[in-house]
Amino acid sequence: MGIVERTLSSRPSTDTLVVGFVAVVGTVLLFDLLARFAAIEIPLFWGMTFGGRTTFVGFAGLLWSGIVVGLIFGLAGIGLSMTYSILNFANFSHGDLLTTGAFTGWGAALLVAGWGLADAGYLLTVRAGSGPGPTEIGASVVSAPVAVLIGALVAALLTIAAALVIDRTVYKPMRDRGGIPLLIASIGVALILRYVIQFVYGSRNRGVTSTEGVRRDVLGVSINLHDLSLVIVAVALMLAMHLLLQRTKLGKAMRAMADNKDLALVTGIPTERVVQATWILGAGLAGVSGYLYVLERGTAEFNIGWFLLLFIFAAVILGGIGSIYGAIAGGLVIGLVHEVSLIWLPSDFNAAAAFAIMILVLLYRPEGIFAGVSTA
Incomplete structure (x- = not known):
């Protein structure tokens, strides 16, 4: 023995x-x-x-692209992580909330930027037919910054409205039935959202943003102002979430409910308000994430949320489910690996490299990078 x-x-x-x-x-x-x-x-x-x-310049470009993509994953992952930690289910419709924000936000941005160039229906449906192109409409942070800002606000507000309606009609009646029924219901909600968007906006890809004058040379380095805007907005929203969770009564209530829902209810915390706040914050960040993704990419398609969902889940799992810091860190890791791996791998395999890194980290640290840090 x-x-x-x-x-x-x-x-x-x-x-x-x-x-x-x-x-x-x-x-x-x-x-x-x-x-x-x-x-x-x-x-x-x-x-x-x-x-x-x-070259060093090429490598630096891949690092920058990894940070940009990682911030999208991290920002979207905050809402998914909050939903899991507070509502106790994996929300598979989260990716389609990104798509909702992308299309509704850019519809509003194009309407403002292209006012007078085409009819409102054409602009609101994000160039669903023939007419002025992205360059002629000029929807960019250079030529129409106010339109882009208005689009971001509309993306957040309409995505929040959609999430609250879905919660009231689907999730709230099922909230006491456990995580599995809610997970299955979220898959159904995802499919409904996706095909409603496809019905309204169409299924083909379309260019949305203008790239004219977007690239600027700063100290000999070419900088894309759309990417820079994405980084500034994403970091600002992440800092705002940190301050909200750490310095406000709502944030303390959310952290308490994530830690122990029953105890939070007994101590007088208004759990229904916390749930509503969770949907508002998570959906708002999801809508803005989808909007920023299209700003960086320049094109929109009805299944972008489904494409991003696996990466967002990977970021949340890698960082540690229940931690917004984990979602941000996991998103940056996944984004950097996804882009930097292009040095060694064809573009068809860089997604596999990102998921392989997730698996390796979880083998060493099964609970994620920020294990045990709930919600914040």
């Missing part, structure tokens, strides 16, 4: 194996990157090489 115990105890733990594997892979990738910076390429086998050619 003693020999068996010693044998078992001498085996490397899963944590050690994971850390060792990550350290080896990370070291190889680091030296490969350094070789690429030095333009060194060593043939290996099966057409593979060690090193290659990558």
Whole structure:
């Protein structure tokens, strides 16, 4: 028996194996990157090489793209994490709330920016037919900043309205039936939202934003003002959420309810108001996230929320379900891996690299990066 115990105890733990594997892979990738910076390429086998050619500017561009994409994942993930920690179910309709914000917000932005260029129906439906193009309408932070700002506000407000209606008609009557029925109901809600959007706006992709004058050279570096605007807005909203959760009575009530719903009810916390606030904040951030995603990408399609949902879930799980800080950190990790992995992988495989990193981190830390930090 003693020999068996010693044998078992001498085996490397899963944590050690994971850390060792990550350290080896990370070291190889680091030296490969350094070789690429030095333009060194060593043939290996099966057409593979060690090193290659990558410039510092190209690498910095991928890092910046990773931060931009990661902030979208993180901002959207805050609402998903709050829904899970306070309402105790995984909301699969969260991605389609992003789509709702994207289309309603850009419909309003185009209406303001293109007033007089086309009829209101054409503009509100986000260029659903033939008419003035994105450049002629000029919806950008350069040529129509007020229109873009109004669009962001409309995206948040209409997404909040949609979420509150859905909660009142679908989730509230089922709230005491457990997480699984609510999860299944959220899948149905996601499908309904998606196809309502497809019915109203159409199924084809369409250009939305103008890129004229958006790129500016600052100290020799080309900066996309749409990306910069996204970063500023996302960081500001994240800081606002931090202050709300840490410095206000509502934030304390939300953290208390996330920690123990029954105890919060006994101590007099108005749980229904907290639930309503959760939907307002989560849906508002989701709507703005979808709107900013289209601002950065330049095009809109009816299934963008479904495309982003897996990445948002990955960010929330990686960061630690129930923590907004975890959602932000997880989003940045997923975004950076998704973009920087393009140095070594074709674009068809960079999503797989992001999910592989999530799995490796969870093997070492199953509860996520910010394990045990509920809601805030």
